[in-house]
Amino acid sequence: MTAPPVLRAGRIRQALLFTASAVLLALAIFAAISLGAKDLTVSTVWSAVFHYDRSLMTHQIIHELRLPRVLGAAVIGAALAVAGSLIQGITRNPLGDTGVLGINAGAMFVVAVSFAFFPNLPYGTLIVLSFLGALMSTLLVFGLGASAPGGLTPMRLTVSGAVTAALLGSMTSGIAIYFDLSQDLAFWYAGGVAGIKWSQLEILAPILLMVIAWSMGLARSISLISMGDEVALNLGLNLRRIRLLGLLTVVVLAGLSVSAAGAIGFVGLVIPHIARKLIGVDYRQIVPLSALLGAVLLVLADLGARMANPPEELAIGIMVSFIGVPFFLFLARKERRDL
């Protein structure tokens, strides 16, 4: 069966968008590897990546410092953006985001607790713990929202998320102050991929990439949910099951990202919006495009944070906030419904 011309034009547009985003990501990664305190030439970067020579200093800089950092930024950016797009689809809330909804705060709280009481935990354990923290706050926020008379309205979800985030954030800073961790935690709070090492990336990247791939599988059902409960029910979808699976996916993505890079807000809010504007309402396209664009944003934000005021680094979360907050306010201003 041949597709009607309109659809075919849409396909070409989609293919172009995906190609363009992939090229953009490749360029951003390449720029981020070669620019920095020591600018490196294209050929050096190329040979360092593909013919690594341990005896050369430039190769070492690229291989041990820049490469894990840039790849980490890409994977985490993708994960945050996908988490945001899933949340927005499931809750039908255009302002949904793992930071706004307090999911990141749960992961941060648990990480702060383990910094305070078990400072030498291996990274693998920290990942599991921060996942549990994210799970805890998610259950809290969604449970409270759903138990209220009138059910889980987007407004209630946003407010209970913001309050939960405030509570957990406050307890996190209480712990930080009591155990004199303030400055350690502050830099990590602010969010950053500077400290990512190969040993972390080896655990983090495969899991995140697998979960992102799994999210793309969920995307069809999420599209149906985003059209409204009735549509989804008429098509025989198990709403409860899809919502639960989607939330669990979000929790894994957010928990892992926070354990590696601290709380980086607004990537999950901004990117899915841009993706939706570019490619339409189908989550089968929104999710992968969000992944690519999220990776681009975080790689560039990290590069910007390094380049803004060398040799000092700006916290990456600040960089992303400066882009994300005006956008959030713009969206809030356009909000016509009484949520």
Added chain:
Amino acid sequence: MSRSLGTGDTRTTKAWLVCLVLAGISFVVIVLGLNTGTIRIPPLRVLDTLFGGGSGRDHIVLFEYRLPRIVVTVLAGAGLGAAGAVMQGLSRNALADPGVLGLHAGAALGLVMFVSFFRDLDGSAAVLIPLFTFAGGVIAAVLIVLLSYSRNRGIVPVRLILSGIGVASGLSAITLYWSLRLDEDTYAFTARWLAGSVWGRDWIHAAALLPWIVIVLPYVLSQTRSLNNLSLGDETAAGIGTSVKRQRLLLLGAAVALSSASVSMAGGIGFIGLIAPHLARRLVGPMYQHLLPVACLVGVVILVTADTIGRSVFQPNAIPAGVVVAVVGAPYFLFLLSRTK
């Protein structure tokens, strides 16, 4: 107005009773706060010292260390309670709170600017701190009002909350940016302040806060009639003869002044402005002439208790009062949220 309904007199009597009881509780927690610390002074000796007796050491501990801090805590508690009550009346939203709405984020920015320019927090420059936090609070308020204003509908309540969340995040990012550039000691101070630590402990700090509360609080208390009218809704209020826009602006300014000045000395404490009016409403009903004084007293009780607990239970590293309040207050807020329609 409530008098004509017939229940007014009983309500007023009840409000007086509640105020008396709360004043008694405030007195008890203040005396307990005065007697707690590394040097414990028995409550009776506290009273004795206050009225001129006591040893020289008690005198110094009490008058030089404990009393100024308690004065700051009492003033800030009353200011935060009143600010929250006013904000809730203005926005007709029982979940409004200066902290939730992002005013504290503005005040925090003001404080960080202050510590970047004047490193000395105990000198006479301390008098300027409330001015800086007020300026920050005003910036946040102006931004939020502009963003939530609609030409046809005035301030749209849902936008008010959403822009509050957004503005708070944006200002916090700027605050974080500035505070990471501070030296270690100043940074540690800022971190504690942000968590809501009552740090004002000299008479100069009490003196810096006093005029703000003493001037603005009576003004707000004199405006209970407009608050009653405004909380009925814009149209009704205009029908009764309130100039809605002007009153709202003046009262918003007063709320910003009260909360910004209070947090300047007591740190970025959220939730008092939310909980105190709520408890007050449960105790004495929605009329502002009753609600407002009760909210002030509840604010005093909460803040003094939280500060005393934070100081005494968690020795030697005191936990900021704001953390104590959030740990108790946020669950209460979530509980309210899960029950309101």
